[in-house]
Amino acid sequence: MAERGYGRGYDGAYDSAYDRGVRLVAGGLAALVFLFLIAPLVVLVVSSFNAAGSMAFPPSGLSLRWYADVLGSPDWQVSFRLSGMLVLMVVPTTVVIGTLAAYGLAQGSFPGRRLLQGLALSPLMVPEIIIALGLLYYFHGVGLINSLPGLWLAHSLVALPFVVRAVTVSAAQLDPALERAATSLGAGRARVFFTVTLPLLRPGILAGAILAAVTSLGEVAVTALVAGANTTTVPLRIFSAVQYQLDPSMAAVSTLLMAASVVVMVVADRFARISEAL
Structure with missing residues (x-):
């Protein structure tokens, strides 16, 4: 033993x-x-804080000169305004369409539902350069190349699947009994949707909105083919600039974009717990 x-x-x-x-x-x-x-x-x-005019790492000294150069440059200011305007246009568009589509696909039962679901998420499965080429040919025919509406539609197409996917996660967790209870108390369908369903979908909607904003801010492949001299976004200007000169100003712009994205995500997660929908 x-x-x-x-x-x-x-x-x-x-x-x-x-x-x-x-x-x-x-x-x-x-x-x-x-x-x-x-x-x-x-x-x-x-x-981005390198005092020298090169991307050498570690930097020889620290300086804020590149941030001052970027923020004081008229060209960068135009690009920042354009990218910000696109975000303000793309996010509401994709959130409205994506929320309605995700709710219908998650809660509905009709022929072809899986086909529509796959179609809604198809831009995630197709290389962006293929989407960009298709948009180039189509927009060229309708006169949307080098225009704000063209960029708006292109960015919305690329960002929409992220909203659909995020909201679908929240919609799949809805308890139908809550909607039935509100209906039994005399609330109409529209009132039930706006007072019961939407608040329950809020984490997915906010997560989708943030993903749409980040996608629009970082989009390069599609933008490069449908934009032009008058519609140069921040990522496209970075992409163009690094082909001819690589200095810390590119790092400064990227750091600003990254900081803005992190702040928005942290604040949104603090108030809406969007991490539960990702």
Whole structure:
């Protein structure tokens, strides 16, 4: 019996050591993946404060001159205004259409529902350059190349699937009993939707809105083919600039965009818990 007890104790110690080893290896791999993801962003942010006119890392000195150059440049100001205007146009458009589509696809039961669901998410499955080429040919025929309406429609097409996907997650968790209870109390369909359904969909709607905004702010492939000299967004100007000169001003612009995205996501998650819908 003493030997059996010793064996059980040995097995327990071996299992404990094995579990610790697995946890250490898993933790090490997770740390490596995190460093791999975060390292380029850290280099980008630090390089934006470089006092020299190069992207050398580590920087030889620290300065805010590149932020002053970007914020004081008329060309960058035009691009910032255009990108901001696009976000203000794309987000409401995709949120309204995407919310209605996601709710109908998640709660409805009709022939062809799965086909429509796949169609709504199809831009996620098709390479963006293919979408961009299709839009180029179509917009050229209707005169929307190098125009704000053309960029608005193009960005909305690319961002819409993200809204549909985010709202679908919230719509799939709706309790139909709540809507039936409101209906039994005399509320009409429109009132039930606006007073019961929409508040329950709020995390998915906000998550979709943020994803749409980030997608529009970072869109390059589609923009490059449907934009022009008068419709140069911030990402497109960055893409064009780095082909001829690479200085810390590009890092400064990217840092500003990244900081704005992080602040919006943190604030939205604080008040609406959008992480539950992602």
